[in-house]
Amino acid sequence: MITKNENKSLNTMQVVSIDDLVPKDHLVRKLAKTIDFEFIRDKVKYLYSDCTGRPSIDPVVLFKIVFIQFLFGIKSMRKTISEIEVNAAYRWYLGFDFSDPIPHYSTFSQNYRRRFADSNIFSEIFEEILKQVIKKGLLSEDTIFVDSTHIKAYANKRKADEKYVKEDTNRYVKALQDELNKIRTEEGKKEINFNTVKKVAVSRTDPESGMFHKGEKEKQFAYSVQTACDKNGWIVGCKTYPGNVNDNNAGVDFIIPYLEKHPKVDYTLMDAGYTGSLIINEILNRGRVPIVPYVRPKGLRSNGLFKKNFKFDQEKNEYTCPYGKKLTYKGVNTQGYLQYKSSKKDCDGCPFKSNCTKSSTKTLTRHLLENTKNITRDIRLSEVGREKYELRKKTIERVFADCKMNHCLGFTLVRGLKKNENRNLIIFAMANYKKMANLLHRNGMNISNYFFKTIISKLKSYKVTIKNLINQKKGAKILFLTPFCQHSETTHSGWFAFLLY
Numbered sequence: 001m002i003t004k005n006e007n008k009s010l011n012t013m014q015v016v017s018i019d020d021l022v023p024k025d026h027l028v029r030k031l032a033k034t035i036d037f038e039f040i041r042d043k044v045k046y047l048y049s050d051c052t053g054r055p056s057i058d059p060v061v062l063f064k065i066v067f068i069q070f071l072f073g074i075k076s077m078r079k080t081i082s083e084i085e086v087n088a089a090y091r092w093y094l095g096f097d098f099s100d101p102i103p104h105y106s107t108f109s110q111n112y113r114r115r116f117a118d119s120n121i122f123s124e125i126f127e128e129i130l131k132q133v134i135k136k137g138l139l140s141e142d143t144i145f146v147d148s149t150h151i152k153a154y155a156n157k158r159k160a161d162e163k164y165v166k167e168d169t170n171r172y173v174k175a176l177q178d179e180l181n182k183i184r185t186e187e188g189k190k191e192i193n194f195n196t197v198k199k200v201a202v203s204r205t206d207p208e209s210g211m212f213h214k215g216e217k218e219k220q221f222a223y224s225v226q227t228a229c230d231k232n233g234w235i236v237g238c239k240t241y242p243g244n245v246n247d248n249n250a251g252v253d254f255i256i257p258y259l260e261k262h263p264k265v266d267y268t269l270m271d272a273g274y275t276g277s278l279i280i281n282e283i284l285n286r287g288r289v290p291i292v293p294y295v296r297p298k299g300l301r302s303n304g305l306f307k308k309n310f311k312f313d314q315e316k317n318e319y320t321c322p323y324g325k326k327l328t329y330k331g332v333n334t335q336g337y338l339q340y341k342s343s344k345k346d347c348d349g350c351p352f353k354s355n356c357t358k359s360s361t362k363t364l365t366r367h368l369l370e371n372t373k374n375i376t377r378d379i380r381l382s383e384v385g386r387e388k389y390e391l392r393k394k395t396i397e398r399v400f401a402d403c404k405m406n407h408c409l410g411f412t413l414v415r416g417l418k419k420n421e422n423r424n425l426i427i428f429a430m431a432n433y434k435k436m437a438n439l440l441h442r443n444g445m446n447i448s449n450y451f452f453k454t455i456i457s458k459l460k461s462y463k464v465t466i467k468n469l470i471n472q473k474k475g476a477k478i479l480f481l482t483p484f485c486q487h488s489e490t491t492h493s494g495w496f497a498f499l500l501y
Contacts, residue, residue: 018097021088028093030437031071035132037064043124047115062108063125064094070430073406076413081105122422126429133234133436141264143388144228144236145396146255147271149404150243151420152411153209153221160201160211160221167198168245170253172282180336180368187331194336200244206415210244223412225424226254229399231391233435235428236262240421247273256282267291267384269392277369280376291385292376305356307364314371319364323350327364337365403431 022029037060044059068090069080084090085102096102116122133139169177181191201211203221212222222243229235239254251274259265268283269291283290310319310327318340319327325346333339342362347353356362379385403409407427412420 018088018092022092023089025441026089027071027434027437028089030441031433032093034437034440035129035433037125039128040121040125044115044119044121047119057103057107057111059111061094062103062111063121065103065108066426067430067433068093070407070427071434073408075408077108078105116422117418122425122429126425126432129429129432129436130234130236133432136436136440138232138436138439139234139236140230140232141262143231143267143269144258144265145231145269145392146226146228146251146274147392147396147400148224148226148247148250148273149400149409150212150214150217150222150224151409151424153203153206153223153243154411154413154415155203155206155209155221157201157203157211157220159204161204162199163202164197164199165202167196168249169194170249172252172256172278173249176278176368177336180332184332189331192332192334192336208242208415208417210242212243223417223420224250225409226250227396227399227428228255228258229396231395233395233399235399235432238424238428240417240424242417248276248279252276252279252282255279256286259283259286259288267388269388271392275376277367277372280372281369284372284375289379290376291379291389293389294377294380305352310364312366321350321352321356321362323352325350327362333365335365337367338370340364340366399431403427407431 040060040063041058048056048059065077065080065084068074068084069077072083074080074083081102081104084094084096088098091097091100130139134141177192177194184191201221203209203211206221209221209223211219212224213219220243224241224243224245224247225238226241226247227235227238237254237258239250241250251270255268255270255274256279259268265288267289270279272293272295274280275292275295280290280292305322310321312319317329321327321342325342327340327342330339330341340363344360347357347361350356380389400409407430409424409427412423414420414423
């Protein structure tokens, strides 16, 4: 039988508890039970005056308003405030009743500009939530999965100027450049000037963003956030860069300090954007295992011969072509690569010349840290390498998908590198916060089973064959040995050696 809702007066007075209006299984109840954010007040106390000014809004409430924005994927602070005004669950989480006024949407932005912009509070909130994850035994610290994702900047790509800027180099790149110039000096050659400039597009509205263009993706101003997570999808670190910074350069600046700070990490899994010899060498020098995928050589040469068809002799420092002729070392070229050339006499009588080169001689170049490719290949083809790399799509890729779908990671409405760095820290902190709240609620706040699973997974041994890792570089020194694997052909424990270049 069809019914009709009677017109009832909405002006009737009712006595109701705000706690009764929030469902027992609502996310805000889970969040409130998970972490007490009173520590924020102590960390920002030095930013407030003790004797002057009006009474401030509680800083814990200010940050909880930001938490609500990114926990529930609300695009702007203005929209967040309008949602809080009518949402009983949000008021309950903030400690407001129906008669309490909600702060103006500009309140946090003004506090950020005057107080929080130059502080480390965003990083401290991220670290505090991560500490709670570790304390509850949920984090697996032996393996990290690293990747970057691009965030569309709040800037019009048509409002840009072309400028010449100096290429930025970090201390790892600078050390490699100094070593190359030292070799050229010993060879009696002029040093290479690495202080070059390049032409880039600079946005007029957000100059700190960078023009990003990759494959079929839209050309746009963007920021790149380097991110690391564990095998369970807990985000353990992030750092923001302009969108035009190469992953190898940004990666070495992000990954190496993280590994130095966290000695428990054994494996570092990265995608094809991190296969540069410098970043791999830095990871190996710190006794960690880099796992990267195979990268096909770009383009197909008409001659049909790749560098892999030429054999390299480490002791003699020379290449041998398929016909048996030698390519001898000629020094470091002006691009910073070791150069090897054949003789004109050998090439003139070679039956493979037409399939090898159109020049009178054959020239090959080699990176100073080329040996790292052989090491990473053996690791990639090992059982542990194959097994762990399969987890990548279930970990870091899922993190990015979840944060872009549910926490507004895919775009930004703030300008400037520092602001976007703080914004990304809060987004990833909220992803961990929400995940922990849901997980503990499902398990009745009892995480002992997860703790023991973590211990058992660390004790599990891998059967893996990793061969020819030591004899790849002449004069290599053993950094240390660790019994982390077993040879598949034998029953005794094997030892994994890391080289110190």
